[in-house]
Amino acid sequence: MGLKTAGQIDQMRPVGRFVASVLTSLQEFAQPGMTLRDLDTHAHDMIKAAGARSVYLGYHPSFGAMPYPGVLCTSVNDAALHGLPSDQVLAPGDVVSVDFAAELNGWVADSAVTFQLPPHTPEAQRLIATTAAALDAGIAAATVGARMGDVSSAIGKVGRSAGYGINADFGGHGVGRTMHEDPHVPNLGRPGSGQRLKNGLVIAIEPWFMAGSDDYEIDPDGWTIRSADGSITAHFEHTVALTDAGTIILTARD
Numbered sequence: 001m002g003l004k005t006a007g008q009i010d011q012m013r014p015v016g017r018f019v020a021s022v023l024t025s026l027q028e029f030a031q032p033g034m035t036l037r038d039l040d041t042h043a044h045d046m047i048k049a050a051g052a053r054s055v056y057l058g059y060h061p062s063f064g065a066m067p068y069p070g071v072l073c074t075s076v077n078d079a080a081l082h083g084l085p086s087d088q089v090l091a092p093g094d095v096v097s098v099d100f101a102a103e104l105n106g107w108v109a110d111s112a113v114t115f116q117l118p119p120h121t122p123e124a125q126r127l128i129a130t131t132a133a134a135l136d137a138g139i140a141a142a143t144v145g146a147r148m149g150d151v152s153s154a155i156g157k158v159g160r161s162a163g164y165g166i167n168a169d170f171g172g173h174g175v176g177r178t179m180h181e182d183p184h185v186p187n188l189g190r191p192g193s194g195q196r197l198k199n200g201l202v203i204a205i206e207p208w209f210m211a212g213s214d215d216y217e218i219d220p221d222g223w224t225i226r227s228a229d230g231s232i233t234a235h236f237e238h239t240v241a242l243t244d245a246g247t248i249i250l251t252a253r254d
């Protein structure tokens with residue numbers, strides 16, 4: 001694991017704040033009638049204004065059928081992760097996950113939030129609150145000296161006790177000079193297992209839960225990940241730095 005010095009963690013603060021400000025702005029901006037591409041354009045405008053750089057645009061891991069075409073992942077209702085900017089129009093009651101990462105001054109931060117456009121439904125609000133609580137539990141478990149399995153099991157326990165579907169094929173990751181670094185941060189695990197967490201570790205913790213089963217399907221585009229049973233999904237993510245003096249949430253929103 002690539003550990004960061006206290007000075008480097010300080011250098012990551014501006015990009016963390018920038019990523020947080022984009023998510024806050026998107027949540028205020030999103031309205032029924034807009035397309036997912038409108039959200040992407042809004043984020044892109046903020047990138048340009050800040051002199052930042054997108055780490056999504058053109059990103060091409062082996063699973064994608066094409067390089068990523070936007071700066072933002074927008075995953076609505078049954079879509080959980082990696083939803084592409086498209087002409088899909090937002091509707092009242094939609095459960096919208098926005099996942100955003102960017103680079104500023106050579107450092108990357110990655111964060112995601114899920115919200116429901118009014119009218120709110122109890123099912124979606126419970127899923128959203130539970131997934132946010134799982135992120136909080138994961139962050140609380142991510143302390144110097146703990147093990148990765150403590151973080152994973154804290155996340156998984158919150159989701160499982162609410163009866164939600166969890167799939168560990170996609171999870172959190174190290175963050176730093178690039179978006180995806182070692183180590184992997186699974187959303188399921190056993191307490192006391194895995195590598196010991198060290199001072200200077202910077203990771204993105206990102207629970208995503210499905211209201212139904214543990215199974216997902218991938219769209220023909222190779223990107224969009226949906227619940228296999230069509231149930232709604234939620235996703236929250238923060239980039240956090242572990243230090244002997246405590247854990248810093250670099251992408252905290254105020």
Ligand code: MF3
Nearest residue numbers: 055056059068073099101110
């Ligand atoms: N930000 C996502 C994650 O949390 C990855 C997005 S992949 C991209 O790991 F291609 F859309 F960039």
Ligand code: CO
Nearest residue numbers: 110204206237
């Ligand atoms: Co991430």
